[in-house]
Amino acid sequence: MSAPAAPAGTGGASGTSRSSDATAVPAAPPALTPIFLRIKLSLLRNGLKGSSKRKAAYFSTLAFALVVGFFITLGLSLLRGNAHAGTVVVILAAILALGWAFMPLFFPTGDETLDPSRLVMLPLRPRPLVRALLAASLVGIGPLFTLCLAIGSVAAVARGAAGAVAAAVAVPLLLLGCVTLARAVATANVRLLTSRKGRDLALLSGLVIAVGAQLANFASQSLFQAGGLSTLEPVEAVVRWLPPATAVGMVDSVSEGAYGRAAAQLALSVAAVAGLTWAWERSLTRLMVTPDGSTIAASGPVKDRGGAGGGFWSLLPGGRTGASMQRTLRYVARDPKTKSAWVTALAIGLIVPVFNALQGTGSVYLGSFGAGMLGVQMYNQFGQDTSAFWMVAQTISNAREAYVELRARAAALALVTVPYTVLVTAVTAALVDDWQAFPAGVGVALALLGSMLCTGALASARFPYSIPTDGAFKNVAPGQAGLAWGGIAGGMLGSALVCAPVIVLAIWLNTAGLRDVSWVVLPVGVAWGWLAAWAGLRLAAPTVSRKLPEILLAVSKG
Numbered sequence: 001m002s003a004p005a006a007p008a009g010t011g012g013a014s015g016t017s018r019s020s021d022a023t024a025v026p027a028a029p030p031a032l033t034p035i036f037l038r039i040k041l042s043l044l045r046n047g048l049k050g051s052s053k054r055k056a057a058y059f060s061t062l063a064f065a066l067v068v069g070f071f072i073t074l075g076l077s078l079l080r081g082n083a084h085a086g087t088v089v090v091i092l093a094a095i096l097a098l099g100w101a102f103m104p105l106f107f108p109t110g111d112e113t114l115d116p117s118r119l120v121m122l123p124l125r126p127r128p129l130v131r132a133l134l135a136a137s138l139v140g141i142g143p144l145f146t147l148c149l150a151i152g153s154v155a156a157v158a159r160g161a162a163g164a165v166a167a168a169v170a171v172p173l174l175l176l177g178c179v180t181l182a183r184a185v186a187t188a189n190v191r192l193l194t195s196r197k198g199r200d201l202a203l204l205s206g207l208v209i210a211v212g213a214q215l216a217n218f219a220s221q222s223l224f225q226a227g228g229l230s231t232l233e234p235v236e237a238v239v240r241w242l243p244p245a246t247a248v249g250m251v252d253s254v255s256e257g258a259y260g261r262a263a264a265q266l267a268l269s270v271a272a273v274a275g276l277t278w279a280w281e282r283s284l285t286r287l288m289v290t291p292d293g294s295t296i297a298a299s300g301p302v303k304d305r306g307g308a309g310g311g312f313w314s315l316l317p318g319g320r321t322g323a324s325m326q327r328t329l330r331y332v333a334r335d336p337k338t339k340s341a342w343v344t345a346l347a348i349g350l351i352v353p354v355f356n357a358l359q360g361t362g363s364v365y366l367g368s369f370g371a372g373m374l375g376v377q378m379y380n381q382f383g384q385d386t387s388a389f390w391m392v393a394q395t396i397s398n399a400r401e402a403y404v405e406l407r408a409r410a411a412a413l414a415l416v417t418v419p420y421t422v423l424v425t426a427v428t429a430a431l432v433d434d435w436q437a438f439p440a441g442v443g444v445a446l447a448l449l450g451s452m453l454c455t456g457a458l459a460s461a462r463f464p465y466s467i468p469t470d471g472a473f474k475n476v477a478p479g480q481a482g483l484a485w486g487g488i489a490g491g492m493l494g495s496a497l498v499c500a501p502v503i504v505l506a507i508w509l510n511t512a513g514l515r516d517v518s519w520v521v522l523p524v525g526v527a528w529g530w531l532a533a534w535a536g537l538r539l540a541a542p543t544v545s546r547k548l549p550e551i552l553l554a555v556s557k558g
Contacts, residue, residue: 091239
């Protein structure tokens with residue numbers, strides 16, 4: 001007796017379906033590059049939603065980059081045929097690559113794709129991930145601006161058909177070299193950049209920018225005094241062999257008919273891009289498989305780290321004054337944004353008078369520039385506490401307690417600024433060889449410092465604003481920019497008016513031929529600065545006590 005046939009669409013079909021499923025070839029995974037490109041575009045698009053200010057800032061930045069890039073490209077192309085065109089564009093390419101290498105370290109929050117550690121939980125292989133991240137990195141204002149500079153650079157030195165072919169190769173090589181260099185450096189340091197201590201790199205940015213600006217100013221003046229661009233030819237002879245500037249040097253070599261040299265520079269450019277990609281992939285692999293040790297507890301028990309009141313802190317006065325001074329100084333040592341502001345102020349305050357003295361345009365009175373840079377730190381004293389200010393606010397119940405708190409913060413600032421101002425003025429006096437004006441210079445600087453402590457206390461009481469904790473260069477919470485600019489601009493103008501009598505006295509003694517008695521400006525400046533600071537603190541204290549809830553609300557918005 002034969003077995004009954006299986007109904008159509010039941011057992012037989014089911015068995016066939018299971019057999020087909022078992023032998024089916026798994027579908028190939030989708031390509032990562034288009035996905036990452038869509039993610040990058042989505043990040044750009046979503047970042048502009050719901051905020052007209054962000055849209056205005058982004059599109060104005062884009063327009064500015066395009067306009068500046070166009071004029072730079074036009075200017076570089078006009079160098080075509082100039083004897084020094086190769087020198088200019090090769091050195092420009094090296095500076096461009098240097099900027100790409102270090103800017104991600106200073107602005108780690110400017111691009112979300114800089115942090116590949118967000119992808120460690122996804123089943124992604126390093127090599128396809130590198131290609132996808134590289135493609136996503138080519139989308140943005142920075143790569144567009146770099147492309148403009150690359151086109152202008154090769155247009156300045158490309159001559160003939162061979163030069164045009166070399167230029168077509170050099171532009172993508174230069175762009176890829178810059179972007180790959182930036183990503184390799186950022187990936188190698190991503191754990192540092194995303195850690196709390198790593199954000200201290202923000203303080204280096206202020207220092208590098210300050211030093212770099214003055215060095216560029218000094219070098220440009222020395223350059224044109226020494227005979228123009230021809231003095232840069234020895235530097236260019238070395239730089240043209242350093243990738244990715246070798247890509248532009250290759251175009252110049254082809255245009256000159258030096259094909260052997262051009263082939264060597266092309267090989268260096270390609271090898272540099274390949275080597276940086278390999279280093280990037282290795283760093284990415286290590287990042288994906290190595291556990292993050294940022295949460296490991298600090299070694300050693302707390303009792304072995306020293307007491308809070310030992311060492312230098314034991315020299316501070318007791319009571320509330322000493323505690324507030326210590327808190328303020330610890331902010332300088334530990335808080336990345338406060339440290340960044342202080343280091344930048346210390347650097348610029350020294351660089352400006354010293355470089356002016358080296359250029360022959362210095363004056364002892366420029367020593368007050370350092371006092372002014374540090375005096376700005378008095379503005380928005382409560383904003384640096386952010387939301388933690390509520391703990392301080394609980395200890396302020398009357399004008400007397402507010403005065404003691406403000407006085408302690410001003411004393412902490414003066415503890416660093418006074419000796420620093422004397423040191424900067426002494427260095428400037430030595431460089432300009434004008435020790436006779438040294439006492440007057442110190443007197444004017446200290447009068448300015450006292451005036452800024454005065455107006456800074458008033459601005460802190462009347463124009464407090466929040467300092468966001470995220471982003472190394474977000475120093476004002478959204479919607480409070482007017483408060484920040486009003487307090488700082490008004491305070492600096494008021495400081496100039498407050499210390500004007502001391503400045504007028506110093507000017508009169510110098511113009512009247514009474515330099516021998518200009519030392520009198522020192523005691524007058526010290527007394528005037530102390531009186532101005534005392535008056536400002538006294539006037540600001542009742543306002544702080546009365547408007548404490550408003551101040552607390554304002555500084556907690558970030």
